[in-house]
Amino acid sequence: MGLTYQSTGQSSTREIFHTLADDCDYVIALAGNPNTGKSTVFNALTGLRQHTGNWPGKTVQRAEGSYIYKSHRYRLIDLPGTYSLLSNSADEEVARDFICFARPDATIVVVDATCLERNLNLALQVMEITGRVVICVNLIDEARRKKIRIDTDKLSKRLGVPVVATAARSGEGMPRLKELVSDVANKRVQTKPQPVRYSQDVEDAIARLEPRVKAIVGNSINSRWLTLRLLDGDTRLVQTMENYLNAGKTVPVMPVGQEGLA
Amino acid sequence: MSATTTLNCLSNGSFALVKEVVAEGLTRRRLLDLGLVPGTKVEVIRRSPAGDPIAFNIRGAVIALRRDVAGQVLVSPWK
Amino acid sequence: MQKSLIPLLEDAQEIAGLRRNQLQDNIVASIYSTAEQIAGEVVSHTSPKRQDLDRQIDNILTSPIWGFPIMFGVLAVVFWVTIVGANIPSNLLATGLFWIEERLTDLFMALNAPGWLHGFLVLGVYRSLAWVVSVMLPPMAIFFPLFTLLEDLGYLPRVAFNLDRFFKKAGAHGKQALTMSMGFGCNAAGIIACRIIESPRERLIATLTNNFVPCNGRFPTLIALVSIFIAGSVSLSLSSFIATLTVAGLVVFGITVTLAISWLLSITILRGELSSFALELPPYRRPLLGQVLVRSVLDRTIFVLSRAVVIAAPAGGLIWILANTTVDGASLLSTLAGWLDTPAKFMGLDGFILLAFILGLPANEIVLPILLMSYVCGGAMTELASLADLRHLLVEQHGWTWLTALCTMIFSLCHWPCGTTLLTIQREQRSRRWTLLAALIPTAVGVVVCVFINNLVRLLDLV
Ligand SMILES: Nc1nc2c(ncn2[C@@H]2O[C@H](COP(=O)(O)OP(=O)(O)OP(=O)(O)O)[C@@H](O)[C@H]2O)c(=O)[nH]1
Ligand SMILES: [Mg+2]
Numbered sequence: 001m002g003l004t005y006q007s008t009g010q011s012s013t014r015e016i017f018h019t020l021a022d023d024c025d026y027v028i029a030l031a032g033n034p035n036t037g038k039s040t041v042f043n044a045l046t047g048l049r050q051h052t053g054n055w056p057g058k059t060v061q062r063a064e065g066s067y068i069y070k071s072h073r074y075r076l077i078d079l080p081g082t083y084s085l086l087s088n089s090a091d092e093e094v095a096r097d098f099i100c101f102a103r104p105d106a107t108i109v110v111v112d113a114t115c116l117e118r119n120l121n122l123a124l125q126v127m128e129i130t131g132r133v134v135i136c137v138n139l140i141d142e143a144r145r146k147k148i149r150i151d152t153d154k155l156s157k158r159l160g161v162p163v164v165a166t167a168a169r170s171g172e173g174m175p176r177l178k179e180l181v182s183d184v185a186n187k188r189v190q191t192k193p194q195p196v197r198y199s200q201d202v203e204d205a206i207a208r209l210e211p212r213v214k215a216i217v218g219n220s221i222n223s224r225w226l227t228l229r230l231l232d233g234d235t236r237l238v239q240t241m242e243n244y245l246n247a248g249k250t251v252p253v254m255p256v257g258q259e260g261l262a
Numbered sequence: 263m264s265a266t267t268t269l270n271c272l273s274n275g276s277f278a279l280v281k282e283v284v285a286e287g288l289t290r291r292r293l294l295d296l297g298l299v300p301g302t303k304v305e306v307i308r309r310s311p312a313g314d315p316i317a318f319n320i321r322g323a324v325i326a327l328r329r330d331v332a333g334q335v336l337v338s339p340w341k
Numbered sequence: 342m343q344k345s346l347i348p349l350l351e352d353a354q355e356i357a358g359l360r361r362n363q364l365q366d367n368i369v370a371s372i373y374s375t376a377e378q379i380a381g382e383v384v385s386h387t388s389p390k391r392q393d394l395d396r397q398i399d400n401i402l403t404s405p406i407w408g409f410p411i412m413f414g415v416l417a418v419v420f421w422v423t424i425v426g427a428n429i430p431s432n433l434l435a436t437g438l439f440w441i442e443e444r445l446t447d448l449f450m451a452l453n454a455p456g457w458l459h460g461f462l463v464l465g466v467y468r469s470l471a472w473v474v475s476v477m478l479p480p481m482a483i484f485f486p487l488f489t490l491l492e493d494l495g496y497l498p499r500v501a502f503n504l505d506r507f508f509k510k511a512g513a514h515g516k517q518a519l520t521m522s523m524g525f526g527c528n529a530a531g532i533i534a535c536r537i538i539e540s541p542r543e544r545l546i547a548t549l550t551n552n553f554v555p556c557n558g559r560f561p562t563l564i565a566l567v568s569i570f571i572a573g574s575v576s577l578s579l580s581s582f583i584a585t586l587t588v589a590g591l592v593v594f595g596i597t598v599t600l601a602i603s604w605l606l607s608i609t610i611l612r613g614e615l616s617s618f619a620l621e622l623p624p625y626r627r628p629l630l631g632q633v634l635v636r637s638v639l640d641r642t643i644f645v646l647s648r649a650v651v652i653a654a655p656a657g658g659l660i661w662i663l664a665n666t667t668v669d670g671a672s673l674l675s676t677l678a679g680w681l682d683t684p685a686k687f688m689g690l691d692g693f694i695l696l697a698f699i700l701g702l703p704a705n706e707i708v709l710p711i712l713l714m715s716y717v718c719g720g721a722m723t724e725l726a727s728l729a730d731l732r733h734l735l736v737e738q739h740g741w742t743w744l745t746a747l748c749t750m751i752f753s754l755c756h757w758p759c760g761t762t763l764l765t766i767q768r769e770q771r772s773r774r775w776t777l778l779a780a781l782i783p784t785a786v787g788v789v790v791c792v793f794i795n796n797l798v799r800l801l802d803l804v
Contacts (some may be wrong), residue, residue: 054497083296087291114322114624117321117380118376124372150383151382155379197375198371201367202364213346216346216349226346232364232365233353282366283366288617294369300366302373307396310403310502312506312507315505315506321377324395324622325620326620327619328515
């Protein structure tokens with residue numbers, strides 16, 4: 001059941017991207033597959049009581065909260081859960097555009113320890129857009145119960161970004177998560193995200209197109225990722241990108257599911 | 263060369279390898295995003311009490327697809 | 342200089358050529374195989390893979406034989422626990438709060454306060470608050486935690502899995518079962534949950550029909566009426582059982598209406614393709630009892646109740662004024678109710694009941710308290726601290742029969758959504774037309790069903 005102050009109050013009218021408050025030092029996004037515990041992590045970090053529930057799609061409204069770590073204020077944004085960032089469905093666009101255009105100082109990708117392979121799919125996609133990622137291997141208690149072991153050091157080396165194992169519901173791993181997020185946001189730690197290598201024909205196509213993409217977008221957007229989207233034929237993203245490049249500011253993006261039928 | 267069939271035709275408890283997703287548009291993207299890329303091993307877990315949808319184990323998650331959607335995934339049975 | 346990616350998009354198109362699908366496949370496949378490879382390197386199983394337990398639970402909960410009976414059983418058990426559990430605290434609260442009312446009255450007398458002030462504040466505002474709290478609080482405080490427990494366990498997606506076939510037949514989305522579940526808590530929340538349905542057409546169907554699930558504002562009304570009418574008529578052990586079946590039956594009726602209306606919509610004004618449906622069945626997880634309790638009681642119960650209290654206080658005052666302002670020898674309240682009486686009687690209700698539904702627009706929680714207020718304000722009844730007293734008020738003084746109770750419950754299930762829900766629909770759909778329709782559809786259903794049942798029962802001479 002989803003009855004909160006947030007869900008019935010006026011706050012939902014505020015959930016537009018460009019309302020990101022200026023009163024914080026860093027903006028942190030929370031991304032991940034549905035039902036991996038993003039809202040639980042959000043609650044554990046901010047002390048708020050965002051609703052959680054064991055079914056995919058519980059969170060449909062973007063929630064914001066903040067916490068203070070070592071005298072810096074971090075604003076945390078709970079994005080809707082998605083399997084991927086490629087489909088152009090409303091919630092995927094919200095998540096993707098936020099990571100791409102709002103350019104958070106760090107993005108926490110919450111992954112389910114009991115189902116790592118499926119979750120890494122999204123993590124890899126996020127890392128194509130931004131390297132400033134912290135992987136939060138959540139539900140580690142469930143994994144232990146199912147006798148699954150995860151070598152987080154190796155995972156971190158393999159991905160090139162910091163990794164922490166957590167059980168958000170009991171608060172396990174939260175201090176470490178805050179520390180890693182602060183390291184990445186402050187650039188104390190330089191991440192080295194390992195790009196996905198594509199098949200030869202795709203890599204050839206990227207090689208042909210990427211320099212020209214780079215000439216247009218410069219360093220503001222990851223050109224390899226954008227090239228891939230062009231090859232994908234993602235016209236909607238190109239539209240948004242045009243606006244972004246020419247207006248030089250964040251385009252206001254609709255919150256999830258606000259476009260009616262009429 | 264194994265026979266080609268569609269995901270909805272397999273019986274509960276059987277396995278198959280994905281050959282191709284023949285859907286178009288958003289459905290196609292959705293199915294790919296769920297992990298139904300060529301070569302993926304899929305297990306048919308169960309059918310809903312009313313026969314439709316069908317639950318599959320796709321890359322470690324249990325995902326239910328309606329019969330007509332599952333019918334757009336070509337597979338070869340795996341033994 | 343105008344920067345543009347469009348020429349590049351065209352070039353990309355050319356490079357990708359006719360093999361666009363192939364290319365997409367390749368891209369997704371590469372990402373997944375990278376993920377697979379990495380997972381293979383870092384994940385190890387210290388014992389053979391075990392998904393058995395989840396599978397075994399699913400074998401039962403989604404079994405062709407047991408799936409549906411268990412679903413109904415779970416619903417019934419939740420209602421039964423709520424009904425039985427709410428009964429005693431409800432009576433205790435009522436006794437306590439009405440004892441305080443008497444002390445307040447004593448106080449006003451001692452202070453020589455004017456009669457109208459006492460009437461407005463104590464008999465109006467305070468009394469309606471007392472009813473809202475004693476009727477609403479106990480069922481909510483029991484129902485919310487039970488439901489949260491089910492939610493945290495992971496049962497809801499299984500319900501959607503079991504029911505999807507019906508939603509498909511009705512031209513609707515399988516996740517509508519999830520949005521309906523949210524509706525049990527609050528229809529406004531149910532409407533917001535409709536965002537998980539991606540297709541605008543199917544989302545609209547789910548939005549327009551969400552109100553057929555009784556929210557927490559209406560659910561205690563059903564429970565109270567059922568308890569009043571059944572508790573007195575059969576033996577005690579049987580009564581909770583029959584009350585449970587009645588409430589569960591009403592909910593099943595609501596679900597049936599939902600499916601029927603969804604189907605009607607999908608073959609008339611909301612025709613269109615079925616969207617692709619994928620539902621993840623997550624692993625069962627053990628809920629943390631303490632957290633569930635704290636969260637559902639503090640966050641939900643108190644929140645819903647305080648909203649009801651805020652609305653009930655002025656409503657109670659208003660009723661008292663209406664009941665005590667006389668024009669041409671009749672109070673405004675009875676004049677208003679009199680106007681509504683004829684159509685209401687045709688539906689098996691009476692003018693006061695219909696008026697209570699209308700005045701209850703801001704929040705469904707206050708419908709029953711308003712009704713009791715308006716009955717009491719007109720009459721001489723003062724002792725109202727128990728269900729038996731309520732029964733006396735309704736049956737002896739206002740001529741209720743089981744048919745009146747049934748029609749009231751059906752109309753409670755099927756009438757316009759509360760103000761908050763309507764505002765939410767307007768906000769989500771941004772269309773007056775759909776918001777209006779969301780109010781008209783359930784009202785029309787309620788009127789038709791009540792008229793039908795009322796006249797059928799009378800024709801057959803069953804009352
Ligand atoms: N055992 C255990 N359960 C957890 C943990 N974190 C979250 N959960 C539970 O997992 C379920 C899903 O958590 P949510 O926080 O709602 O997940 P989410 O990622 O926000 O989900 P969506 O909003 O649907 O995308 C809830 O029932 C949580 O109580 C954890 O570390 N351990
Ligand atoms: Mg969430």
